[in-house]
Amino acid sequence: MLETTIAAIGPLDESAMTAARDLQARLTKPAGSLGALEDLSVRLAGLAGACPPPLPEPAAVAIFAGDHGVHAQRVTPWPQEVTAQMIGNFLAGGAVVNAFARQADASVTVVDVGVATPLSFPPEATAGVADPTGGTDATGGRAVPAGGAAGATGGPAGAVPASPRLVDANVRRGTRDMTVTAALNPDEVRAAIEVGIRIAGELIDAGAGVLLTGDMGIANTTPAAALIAAFTGVDPAEATGRGTGVDDETYRRKVGVVRTALDRHRPDPADPLGVLAAVGGLEHAALAGLILGAAARRVPVLLDGVIAVAAALTAAALAPDAVGAMIAGHRSAEPGATVALRHLGLDPLVDLGLRLGEGTGALLALPVVTGAVRVLHEVATFDAAGVSEK
Numbered sequence: 001m002l003e004t005t006i007a008a009i010g011p012l013d014e015s016a017m018t019a020a021r022d023l024q025a026r027l028t029k030p031a032g033s034l035g036a037l038e039d040l041s042v043r044l045a046g047l048a049g050a051c052p053p054p055l056p057e058p059a060a061v062a063i064f065a066g067d068h069g070v071h072a073q074r075v076t077p078w079p080q081e082v083t084a085q086m087i088g089n090f091l092a093g094g095a096v097v098n099a100f101a102r103q104a105d106a107s108v109t110v111v112d113v114g115v116a117t118p119l120s121f122p123p124e125a126t127a128g129v130a131d132p133t134g135g136t137d138a139t140g141g142r143a144v145p146a147g148g149a150a151g152a153t154g155g156p157a158g159a160v161p162a163s164p165r166l167v168d169a170n171v172r173r174g175t176r177d178m179t180v181t182a183a184l185n186p187d188e189v190r191a192a193i194e195v196g197i198r199i200a201g202e203l204i205d206a207g208a209g210v211l212l213t214g215d216m217g218i219a220n221t222t223p224a225a226a227l228i229a230a231f232t233g234v235d236p237a238e239a240t241g242r243g244t245g246v247d248d249e250t251y252r253r254k255v256g257v258v259r260t261a262l263d264r265h266r267p268d269p270a271d272p273l274g275v276l277a278a279v280g281g282l283e284h285a286a287l288a289g290l291i292l293g294a295a296a297r298r299v300p301v302l303l304d305g306v307i308a309v310a311a312a313l314t315a316a317a318l319a320p321d322a323v324g325a326m327i328a329g330h331r332s333a334e335p336g337a338t339v340a341l342r343h344l345g346l347d348p349l350v351d352l353g354l355r356l357g358e359g360t361g362a363l364l365a366l367p368v369v370t371g372a373v374r375v376l377h378e379v380a381t382f383d384a385a386g387v388s389e390k
């Protein structure tokens with residue numbers, strides 16, 4: 001599946017991009033007055049091979065969840081159980097991603113690709129989320145049905161699922177500790193990538209016009225930093241941030257953990273599957289698969305934060321033309337995100353100092369993407385409107 005998907009990814013269509021540039025020049029506005037939105041609309045035309053390109057709707061968020069053996073190195077104060085608890089919160093509709101998805105009328109699919117705790121949430125459950133200080137933070141609000149049994153594709157044929165749903169695609173119960181041994185073996189990496197490819201296909205077949213990346217995994221910014229440093233060559237300190245807001249001592253330990261893992265494995269960026277195996281997470285691998293699957297189907301994928309852009313580096317290393325399908329939703333406050341975006345040549349649409357993950361930044365950027373395309377569909381040309389040009 002991976003090789004077939006990569007083979008289907010091609011460059012942007014130059015003729016469609018030329019047509020979009022020509023159309024932008026004839027619309028009733030000064031040339032270039034929409035700034036980055038004009039470039040985005042041209043790129044989306046090239047991806048679709050049509051001018052104007054299809055409107056990026058409906059939107060589907062795919063949240064891939066996994067746990068990490070490196071959690072044992074005390075890189076975060078949050079207990080690992082929070083990964084599973086937050087999945088319950090997603091399914092109950094009580095997380096920030098759910099609020100933003102309702103605002104954007106986007107579907108939410110949660111994929112267990114590597115959670116350490118076996119999941120068993122009844123549709124009516126409302127989860128409690130453990131506090132790292134030892135208390136419990138109730139999510140509150142009404143419960144939203146999870147949309148059926150785990151593993152179901154959800155929703156009628158031809159429609160993206162309307163309620164949060166859980167897909168059971170667990171490859172293994174969390175990664176190994178990357179400071180001790182490789183986080184994953186080659187078969188596990190491939191399996192996780194193909195989970196992402198399958199989810200992309202399911203969502204697109206159900207009608208999604210744009211995919212949004214989401215993630216959940218306590219300690220997952222540590223392997224993300226290792227992936228970014230491995231693919232870009234920057235020093236681990238430049239790629240590593242404070243994640244959930246760790247103190248100075250934990251941050252210094254986190255940088256040291258990333259450095260130790262990279263020194264142990266010496267991952268070769270020319271071997272992206274090997275990099276993922278050495279220091280990656282199952283959600284990073286699955287997100288890379290989602291990106292590749294979207295690119296193969298010529299559907300845009302709106303990237304969220306540092307976890308997503310770490311995965312995007314992997315996807316780009318496997319298929320450079322996949323970058324044509326990527327849109328950087330926002331600039332995460334995690335420093336590694338800026339490093340990765342620079343390496344990919346992508347400019348973020350918004351910069352709000354976010355560092356939550358889940359897909360929240362991508363959802364906030366979604367109206368910008370839709371607006372960029374809607375201009376090509378709906379704005380009159382000078383000739384059609386009878387407006388004089390300069």
